[in-house]
Amino acid sequence: xxxxxxxxxxxxxxxxxxxxxxxxxxxxxxxxxxxxxxxxxxxxxxxxxxxxxxxxxxxxxxxxxxxxxxxxxxxxxxxxxxxxxxxxxxxxxxxxxxxxxxxxxxxxxxxxxxxxxxxxxxxxxxxxxxxxxxxxxxxxxxxxxxxxxxxxxxxxxxxxxxxxxxxxxxxxxxxxxxxxxxxxxxxxxxxxxxxxxxxxxxxxxxxxxxxxxxxxxxxxxxxxxxxxxxxxxxxxxxxxxxxxxxxxxxxxxxxxxxxxxxxxxxxxxxxxxxxxxxxxxxxxxxxxxxx
Amino acid sequence: xxxxxxxxxxxxxxxxxxxxxxxxxxxxxxxxxxxxxxxxxxxxxxxxxxxxxxxxxxxxxxxxxxxxxxxxxxxxxxxxxxxxxxxxxxxxxxxxxxxxxxxxxxxxxxxxxxxxxxxxxxxxxxxxxxxxxxxxxx
Numbered sequence: 316x317x318x319x320x321x322x323x324x325x326x327x328x329x330x331x332x333x334x335x336x337x338x339x340x341x342x343x344x345x346x347x348x349x350x351x352x353x354x355x356x357x358x359x360x361x362x363x364x365x366x367x368x369x370x371x372x373x374x375x376x377x378x379x380x381x382x383x384x385x386x387x388x389x390x391x392x393x394x395x396x397x398x399x400x401x402x403x404x405x406x407x408x409x410x411x412x413x414x415x416x417x418x419x420x421x422x423x424x425x426x427x428x429x430x431x432x433x434x435x436x437x438x439x440x441x442x443x444x445x446x447x448x449x450x451x452x453x454x455x456x457x458x459x460x461x462x463x464x465x466x467x468x469x470x471x472x473x474x475x476x477x478x479x480x481x482x483x484x485x486x487x488x489x490x491x492x493x494x495x496x497x498x499x500x501x502x503x504x505x506x507x508x509x510x511x512x513x514x515x516x517x518x519x520x521x522x523x524x525x526x527x528x529x530x531x532x533x534x535x536x537x538x539x540x541x542x543x544x545x546x547x548x549x550x551x552x553x554x555x556x557x558x559x560x561x562x563x564x565x566x567x568x569x570x571x572x573x574x575x576x577x578x579x580x581x582x583x584x585x586x587x588x589x590x591x592x593x594x595x596x597x598x599x600x601x602x603x604x605x606x
Numbered sequence: 607x608x609x610x611x612x613x614x615x616x617x618x619x620x621x622x623x624x625x626x627x628x629x630x631x632x633x634x635x636x637x638x639x640x641x642x643x644x645x646x647x648x649x650x651x652x653x654x655x656x657x658x659x660x661x662x663x664x665x666x667x668x669x670x671x672x673x674x675x676x677x678x679x680x681x682x683x684x685x686x687x688x689x690x691x692x693x694x695x696x697x698x699x700x701x702x703x704x705x706x707x708x709x710x711x712x713x714x715x716x717x718x719x720x721x722x723x724x725x726x727x728x729x730x731x732x733x734x735x736x737x738x739x740x741x742x743x744x
Contacts, residue, residue, distance in 0.1 A: 545718045
């Protein structure tokens with residue numbers, strides 16, 4: 316049933332893989348003018364300056380933002396499509412490992428962009444990520460330094476955002492799709508929609524203290540988990556366990572694979588419910604209308 | 607017709623692999639340098655505040671001050687849960703904006719997810735200059 320829904324879409328529009336690829340390229344290209352104006356040592360000031368003085372900077376930043384969101388969204392749908400068709404079993408083991416790593420990097424490239432805003436939300440996001448990495452036994456501190464660098468500088472995050480993760484994702488996409496460019500139609504769709512959203516909903520900065528830090532939409536469920544589970548290490552164990560189960564799907568067969576996918580889908584739905592609760596039903600004191 | 611295949615020295619895939627490995631050298635070198643130049647070790651951070659603090663709770667970037675009559679207490683503004691900066695005071699409660707932990711004016715945990723109280727900070731008072739020097743944790 317889910318497979319037929321994807322087939323229905325694919326016959327009438329670009330595939331989700333092509334759309335994700337097109338969104339990735341638009342995000343990379345729109346990021347180039349921003350990276351020229353962005354000063355990592357005075358991140359907030361340099362961003363405020365270009366956003367206040369240049370309309371084109373506002374447009375490019377919003378285009379970068381919306382195409383980035385589209386990239387993550389279509390990548391996730393593409394993954395669900397693959398899993399619903401069991402096509403992960405046809406992938407070579409090495410490529411599957413790289414794809415799972417690239418998926419992890421996709422989340423990182425998104426959240427690093429969020430941190431690089433260097434506004435109140437960005438600083439808090441960095442602090443949460445830093446706290447989560449730091450809590451990992453034995454390797455936590457080294458991992459935090461490897462991912463986030465020095466506490467007082469955005470330099471390493473900037474390099475990871477611009478080069479390390481982006482390059483890795485790009486290479487893996489090309490290897491996976493076996494082509495250097497997505498379909499032209501995907502560009503047309505993505506550029507049109509992203510540009511329209513950039514004009515209609517331009518992205519600003521949160522400069523004053525927010526009553527409640529929401530975080531990006533894909534981490535709102537995580538924020539809920541961190542609210543409910545007092546020990547962040549437990550949350551990290553749950554996330555790592557989920558990632559490992561996802562990684563092992565490639566080698567699972569028959570009913571075991573089917574039930575595992577159903578289980579992961581249920582977890583995804585639960586995460587979605589937590590996200591909606593965090594997004595729409597929590598007040599500034601974190602009281603929820605539901606639970 | 608001659609159908610003999612030319613031997614391929616470098617395929618596109620192997621070229622990409624070699625390029626990726628070569629390009630990973632730079633971030634690794636950078637990481638090595640960054641991790642060896644960690645600032646802030648060995649010197650204790652401190653912040654100077656005026657003695658003319660308002661009654662009750664006031665926020666000073668990394669510090670929360672609580673003044674009541676002749677008593678003044680300073681807390682680290684970092685939430686003991688994941689380190690977010692506490693910046694909200696409502697209904698006699700300090701509230702963390704990240705995950706909703708709540709603390710009393712005395713820094714005690716009232717609601718989780720935080721399980722530890724706010725860190726009370728040591729300070730030195732200079733009556734002549736009418737200022738406090740508050741020592742922050744590294």
